[in-house]
Amino acid sequence: MEQKTKVNAEDGKQELVITREFDLPVELLFKAYAEPELVEEWMSNPYSTTKMLKLESKKQGGYQLESKDAQGKVVFRANGVIHEFITNKKITRTFEIENTPFGVQLEVYEFENLTDDTSKLNMHVIYESTAQRDEVLKLPFAQGLNMAHNRIQEILTKLKMTK
Amino acid sequence: MESRRDVFQAIADPTRRAILTLLAGQALTPGAIAEDFHSSRQTISKHIQILTECKLVEQEFNGREIYYHINPKKMKEVADFIEPFRKMWDARFNKLESVMKKHKNK
Numbered sequence: 638m639e640q641k642t643k644v645n646a647e648d649g650k651q652e653l654v655i656t657r658e659f660d661l662p663v664e665l666l667f668k669a670y671a672e673p674e675l676v677e678e679w680m681s682n683p684y685s686t687t688k689m690l691k692l693e694s695k696k697q698g699g700y701q702l703e704s705k706d707a708q709g710k711v712v713f714r715a716n717g718v719i720h721e722f723i724t725n726k727k728i729t730r731t732f733e734i735e736n737t738p739f740g741v742q743l744e745v746y747e748f749e750n751l752t753d754d755t756s757k758l759n760m761h762v763i764y765e766s767t768a769q770r771d772e773v774l775k776l777p778f779a780q781g782l783n784m785a786h787n788r789i790q791e792i793l794t795k796l797k798m799t800k
Numbered sequence: 801m802e803s804r805r806d807v808f809q810a811i812a813d814p815t816r817r818a819i820l821t822l823l824a825g826q827a828l829t830p831g832a833i834a835e836d837f838h839s840s841r842q843t844i845s846k847h848i849q850i851l852t853e854c855k856l857v858e859q860e861f862n863g864r865e866i867y868y869h870i871n872p873k874k875m876k877e878v879a880d881f882i883e884p885f886r887k888m889w890d891a892r893f894n895k896l897e898s899v900m901k902k903h904k905n906k
Contacts, residue, residue, distance in 0.1 A: 642890035644882055657893045665900045675903065679896040758893075775808060777884035 646774060651767045653774070655760040663756035667725045667748050670694075676702070685712060696722050700730070717744075725750075739773055740765040807854045807878055815839065816847050820870060823857060827869035 646653040659666050669675050673689035680687035680702070690701040701716040714735040721729035728746040733739075747759040764770035810816055815837065822828065822836055834844040848868060851857040855874045860867045 642886060642893055644886040644889065646882055655889055659897050661897060661900050665904055669896050669900050675899065679899040682895065774882060774885050777888045
């Protein structure tokens with residue numbers, strides 16, 4: 638089966654492309670990025686709640702978002718500036734995670750109408766350097782490894798305590 | 801993570817990538833590997849050491865000779881390193897889709 642979400646990250650380049658087809662009319666897909674309440678809803682998950690501190694959906698607007706874990710601790714804060722905002726077609730913006738060494742990335746979102754009920758998102762992300770892109774790519778991979786590592790640590794600690 | 805060798809650092813080096821390509825075809829002794837390169841044997845053995853430390857390459861004793869061969873499991877892990885990133889986005893987009901479907905029906 639063909640994967641719905643594709644990531645194309647060519648070796649040695651400082652950019653990547655993420656594409657996804659949706660069972661949604663392009664207007665609804667675009668709305669999911671333009672309205673703060675909707676962004677908050679789809680960005681939140683059982684482990685963290687996302688709040689849009691600011692979202693000015695217009696050319697030269699800005700945005701800032703914050704995610705909190707189940708205990709209410711802020712785990713993630715990011716911000717950026719909207720460079721271009723064309724309804725149902727395109728958003729160009731910068732994105733920066735605060736207090737991390739990952740730098741700024743430039744994101745170009747293209748919203749494409751496929752049929753009345755389907756659409757496609759093309760997300761082109763450009764990083765400051767190849768190294769930086771690779772660090773971001775490795776992030777979920779590293780987190781996975783860390784989580785596995787922490788789990789092992791947890792089990793070992795428990796074993797020690799029962800002895 | 802800190803104390804161990806980083807596999808990505810290991811494969812970032814062109815000589816080490818060449819060694820991996822060489823070993824992908826067959827298990828070789830350090831001497832046989834060094835013959836394929838212009839670098840000194842010490843340099844090559846340092847590279848092999850790094851590859852062994854991050855488990856991309858494994859040692860095998862055959863009589864008095866040491867053979868090195870590739871560890872396919874670890875190699876696959878590296879080849880798939882984009883997959884967790886893709887899965888993260890896939891999960892996010894699935895959520896977006898379901899949220900917006902509900903929104904449409906409101």
